[in-house]
Amino acid sequence: MAPTATYDDIADWYEEEFLGSQRTGARTRDGNPLDLGHVLRDLLGEGSGACLEVGCGTGIHAAQVRELGWTPVGVDLSAGMLRHARGRLPIAQADAERLPVRDDSLQAVVAMMAHTDMPGYPAVLREAARVLCSGGMFVHVGIHPCFCGGFADRSDLDAVVIRPGYLNGHWTKASWTDQGVRAKVGATHRPLPELMHAFLDAGLRLERFAESGDPTPVVLAVMARKYPRHALQA
Numbered sequence: 452m453a454p455t456a457t458y459d460d461i462a463d464w465y466e467e468e469f470l471g472s473q474r475t476g477a478r479t480r481d482g483n484p485l486d487l488g489h490v491l492r493d494l495l496g497e498g499s500g501a502c503l504e505v506g507c508g509t510g511i512h513a514a515q516v517r518e519l520g521w522t523p524v525g526v527d528l529s530a531g532m533l534r535h536a537r538g539r540l541p542i543a544q545a546d547a548e549r550l551p552v553r554d555d556s557l558q559a560v561v562a563m564m565a566h567t568d569m570p571g572y573p574a575v576l577r578e579a580a581r582v583l584c585s586g587g588m589f590v591h592v593g594i595h596p597c598f599c600g601g602f603a604d605r606s607d608l609d610a611v612v613i614r615p616g617y618l619n620g621h622w623t624k625a626s627w628t629d630q631g632v633r634a635k636v637g638a639t640h641r642p643l644p645e646l647m648h649a650f651l652d653a654g655l656r657l658e659r660f661a662e663s664g665d666p667t668p669v670v671l672a673v674m675a676r677k678y679p680r681h682a683l684q685a
Contacts, residue, residue, distance in 0.1 A: 457636045457637075458508075458528070458529035458531060458532050458568075458636060459529050459530060459531035459532075460531070461531075461632075461635050461636060462509070462529060462531030462532045462534065462535060463531070464635075465508070465509065465532070465632070466509045466532075466535045469631075469632065470509065470511060485663060485664065485669060485670060486663040486664070486670075487512070487563065487564070487592060487663070487670065488515055489663065490592055490661045490663050490670060490672045491512065491515055491516075491561070491563070491590065491592060491672075492515065492519065493659075493661055494590045494592070494659055494661060494672055494673075494674040495516070495519060495521070495559065495561060495588070495590045495674070496519065497519050497520045498519065498520055498521050498558060498559060499520050499521065499522075499558075500521065500522060500557070500558045500559070501521070501522050501523075501524050501557055501558075501559075502516050502521035502522065502523055502524070502557075502558070502559040502560070502561060503524050503525070503526065503550075503552065503557055503559070503560045503561070503582070504516070504523060504524070504525040504526070504540075504560075504561050504562070504563060505525075505526055505547040505550070505560060505561075505562050505565065505575060505578075505579065506526075506527055506547055506562055506563075506565030506566075506568060506569060506575075507525025507526060507527050507532075507533075507536055507540070507542065507563075508527055508529070508532045508535075508536065508563075508565070509532050509535035509536050509539070510523075510525055510533075510535065510536030510537075510538075510539035510540050510542070511539070512561070512563045513525065513536075513539040513540035514539070516540075516561070517540075521559060523539075523540040523541075524540060524541045524542070524543075525540050525541070525542045525543075526542070526543050526544070526545040526547060526550060526551070527542070527544065527545075527547075528544065528545070528546055528547075529544075530544055547562075547565075547569060547575045547578065548569075548571050548574040548575055548578060549578065550578045550579075550581075550582055552582040553582065554581055554582065555581075555582070555583070555584045555585070556582055556584065557582050557583055557584065557587055558583070558584060558586075558587045558588070559583075559587060559588050559589075559590070560579045560582065560583060560587070560588075560589045560590070561589070561590040561591075561592070562575070562579075562589075562590070562591050562592070562593065563592050564592060564593060564594065564670075565593070566591065566593040566594075566639075566641075566646075567593065567594050567633075567638035567639050567640065568636070568638065568639070569639065570622060570639045572639070572641070572646075572649060573649040573652065573653065576589070576649050576650055576652075576653035576655065577652075577653045577654075579653070579655070580653045580654045580655055580677050583677040584677070585677060585678060585679060586676060586677065586678065587676065587677050588658075588674055588675070588676050588677075589650075589655055589674070589675050589676070589677070590672070590673070590674050591650075591672060591673045591674075591675070592670060592672040593670065593671060593672070594638070594669065594670065594671075595662065595664070595668045595669055595670055595671040596617075596640065596641055596642055596643050596646055596671065597617070597643055597668075597671075598611060598613070598664075598667050598668055598669065599669055600616065600617065600623075600638070600640045601616055601621075601623040601624075601625030601626065601633075601638075601640065602614045602615065602616030602617050602625075602640075603627070604627045605627055605628075605667075606627050606628070608666060608667065609666070611667045616640075617640075617642060618642055619640075620639075620640055620641050620642060620645060621639070621640055622637055622638065622639045622640075623637060623638065623640065624636075624637040624638075643671075647673075650673065650675050654677060654678075654680060655675035655676065655677055656675055656676050656677075656678055657673060657674075657675050658674050658675060658676055659673070659674040660672065660673055660674075
């Protein structure tokens with residue numbers, strides 16, 4: 452995950468300005484609708500019991516998780532972000548690569564727009580698999596690796612320009628705009644095959660997918676389940 456102090460430094464800006472603009476317009480800084488609520492509803496669905504959000508940030512997704520019947524709980528490294536999350540869901544300050552959760556204890560884990568903040572995301576996926584019970588689901592909703600990154604110029608939505616750089620997994624602050632999170636704290640890029648293989652290597656079976664954003668996708672979402680190793684090999 453990105454250094455704690457970095458997100459501490461921008462926590463108030465993130466809550467009040469960045470998220471504030473999304474709440475009022477439900478769009479990214481480039482005017483693209485994210486539609487995260489629809490994606491989360493479709494892939495997580497209704498359920499009961501605890502649903503852990505890794506990298507929960509300020510906890511803005513807790514209300515929808517609760518509406519779906521789950522009990523949201525969250526972990527994040529940043530004390531600054533958690534200060535805003537405290538009134539939205541139960542929280543713990545913890546590293547997503549070392550979750551303070553028992554093995555095989557949860558039915559659902561979600562990561563919402565967080566994987567680019569986590570250089571060790573494959574380890575996060577392994578931790579998610581560890582804490583999930585058999586048949587439990589992991590829902591990943593993240594920046595689309597093919598259309599967003601330091602290599603993508605989104606200043607004109609009718610002609611998004613993809614420059615060289617997609618194939619290189621890297622951390623970068625490069626961005627077409629200085630108004631977003633990437634320009635302030637940077638982001639880790641993973642090409643699509645590398646990201647998908649990280650799920651499989653963690654012992655998660657890919658089951659459902661979704662994209663959102665118009666006219667070019669901004670978000671790629673995945674629902675994967677934990678099954679016994681012998682079931683995955685069958």
